[in-house]
Amino acid sequence: MSTHVLLVVTTVVVALAPALARRAHLPAPSVLFLLGCALAVLPSGGQVHLEPEFVLLVLLPVILYWEGYTTSVQHAWRYRRAILLTAVPLVIATAAVVAVTAHALGLSWTAAWILxxxxxxxxxxxxxxxxxxxxxxxxxxxxxxxxxxxxxxLVLLGIAVSAAGGADVSLASASGELAWSYAGGTAVGALVAAAGLLAVRRVRDPLVLAAVSVAEPFAASVLAETVHASGVVAVVVCALGISRAARRAVPAAGRLQVHAFWETTSWLVNGALFVLVGLEARAVFDSPGVDGGRALQLVGQGLLLAAVIVAVRVAWLFLTAWLVRLLDRRPAQRELRVPWRLRVVAAWSGMRGGVSLAAALSVPVSVGETPFPGREAVLVLTFVVVGATLLVQGATLPAVIRWAHAHDSRDEETAALTAAVSTLGRAAEEHLRLHAEHHPGDRAVVEHLRRHLHPSRTGAGEQIHPERLRQLRRSTLARQREVLAAMVRGGGLEDTQLWRLQERLDLDEALLLAEDDLPSPAAGPPAQRTTLGASGVPR
Structure with a gap:
């Protein structure tokens, strides 16, 4: 399958995935993975090879940047202990348990630690x-x-591969490498974020802003890898560091265009990665030394390892929660406690994906002049673990969420957002009332905005000047932004709620700017039909 055909097929599959997922009653990623496996069966499917550098250096920075950008720094800091406990020690514990299990199943210690x-x-x-x-x-x-x-x-993988190549690896050297990967990555990410903020504060062209945002994750990743630090950490720190400030510095039109670009791009990249993982099935199982009997054996072992990974995650989440509650009894900590049903959901949400497969493919084919021990087994076992998590955990996760009543918490968040929207609507109404009191001549304009009617129905023979209408709409938007900022300062809004409300106001402002660019009609009604935007802002 040629590259351009693969590109077209992957894009079509990603575009059709939501509709297919609804018909199959499965999550879209599971459907995409299955479609990728189906494409791998085709005669030309065996020619597809997923380059690990393409995933780790191109796709992964895109995915991490947008996920980091849309992650609330406020929330991340609040739950920093839970995040760090799962992001570092849980990874090490999982790797150790998988290594011991894989060695017991017959892999060498080198291959087991890499797996x-x-x-x-x-x-x-x-x-x-x-x-x-x-x-x-x-x-x-x-x-x-x-x-x-x-x-x-990735740091653990690098250490394991170095040890397989004969390097002298000790606990002190491994700890130092892990520490530098985080410290260096954090420093590089902060540096790129600062440079990005300098750029966005001086640029107003949405196209240039989009180009700057695209350059940021790649600059962070490449610079970090150059100094042998973690490119992953650098991209995440860059995204988190620039998120809040950029949303304030960039004008409304720029925010809308850049965010629309990233939402579409990240959706396509995420979907394409699931398809590419499925497409790799044939290449993985056609590896030398993986015949029919060996393949069946490895599939069984992979399913066992997937169960072990889930068990380790469940045990870790419940054990650490118990220890934290035992050691930290502060009232503030009690507010952060997660019910046991939600911990089950968190444990069941630990899917593996394209990064794991790309990491496995990055293992060198040989060490010196000898083949790398167990590389084919590592590839097959990784693919089975990824497939099992996507198809079993992913397909059943909606049922687990319903069982845990997780939607109840989502309803509370929606209610808070609805209350904030109502506050903005009341602010708009109060602004219109005060404007009518101080500018009696604009009462017709005010009533026009209030009733959301065509000018011909606002009053008998009343004329509304278009410019006065737009001025009032601008001042109403400005008042709502002031109220929104006050809610943020008062702690009444979370970051994600602020962003959603800001986007609604941005849409209304963009509409105003578009109307300003239109030529005034030589004749006809003096104003256009006005409606309320999604945020309650008069349009």
Whole structure:
């Protein structure tokens, strides 16, 4: 299958996935993975080879940047302990347990540790795709974990590969490498974020802003890898560091265009990665030394390892929660406690994905002049673990969410957002009332906005000047932005709620700007029909 044909097929499959998922009653990522496996059966499907550098250096920065950008720093800091406990020590514990189990199943210690490092982290794209129905706090914890744990796992993988090549690896050297990967990645990410903020504060062209945002994740990743730090950590720190400030510095039109670009791009990249993982099935099982009997044996072992990974995750989440409650009895900590049913959901949400497979493919084919021990087994076992998590955990996650009543927490968040929208609507009404009192001549304009009617129905023979109408709409929007800022300062809004309300106001402002660019008609009605926007802002 040629590259351009693969590109077209993958794009079509990703576009059709939501409709197919609804008909199959399965999550879209599971459907995409299955479609990728089906494409691998075709005669030309065996020619597809997923380059690990393409995933780790191109696709992964795109996925991590947008997930980090849309993750609330406020929430991430609040749940930092839960995130760090799952992003670093859980990855190490999972890798160790998988290594011991794989060695017991017959793999060498070298191959077993490599396998453990490869399948230990959850996948950012999988978590992003499957966690949309989860409560905000659980989504934040899972996102934060998946954004960071790739860096931990890739460092472990590098250490294991170095040890296989004969390097002298000790606990002190491994700890130092892990520490530098995080410290160096954090420093590089902060540096790129600062440079990006300098750029966006001086640029107003939406196209240039989009170009700057595209350059940021790649600059962070490449610079971090250059100094042998974690590119994953650098991209995440860059995204988190620039998110809040950029949303304030960039004008409304720029925010809308840049966000629309990233939402579409990240959706396509996430979907394409699931398809590409499925497409790799044939290449993995056609590896030398993996005949029919050996393949069946490895599939059984892979399913066992997938069960072990889930068991480790469940045990870790419940054990750490018990220890935290035992050691930290502060009232503030009690507010952060997660009910046991939600912990089950969090444990069941630990899917693996394309990053694990790309990491496995990055294992060198040989060490010196000898083949790398157990590389084919590592590839097959990784693919089975990824497939099992996507198809079993992913397909049943909606049922687990319903069982845990996780939607109840989502309803509470929706109610808070609805209350904020009502506050903005009341602010608009109060602004119109005060404007009518101070500018009696504009009463017709005020009533026009209030009634959301065509000018011909606002009053008998009353004329509304278009410019006065637009001025009042601008001042109403400005008042709503002031109220929104006050709610943020008062702690009444979370970051994600603020962003959603800001986007609604941006849409109304963009409509005003578009009307300003239209030529005034030579004749006809003096004003256009006005409606209320989604945020209650008069249009």
């Amino acid at each position: 453990g490092a490869v399948v230990a982290p959850t996948d950012a794209s999988a978590v992003a795709a499957y966690s949309r129905a989860l409560p905000l706090r659980l989504t934040t914890i899972l996102r934060g974990e998946s954004l960071i744990n790739d860096g931990t796992a």
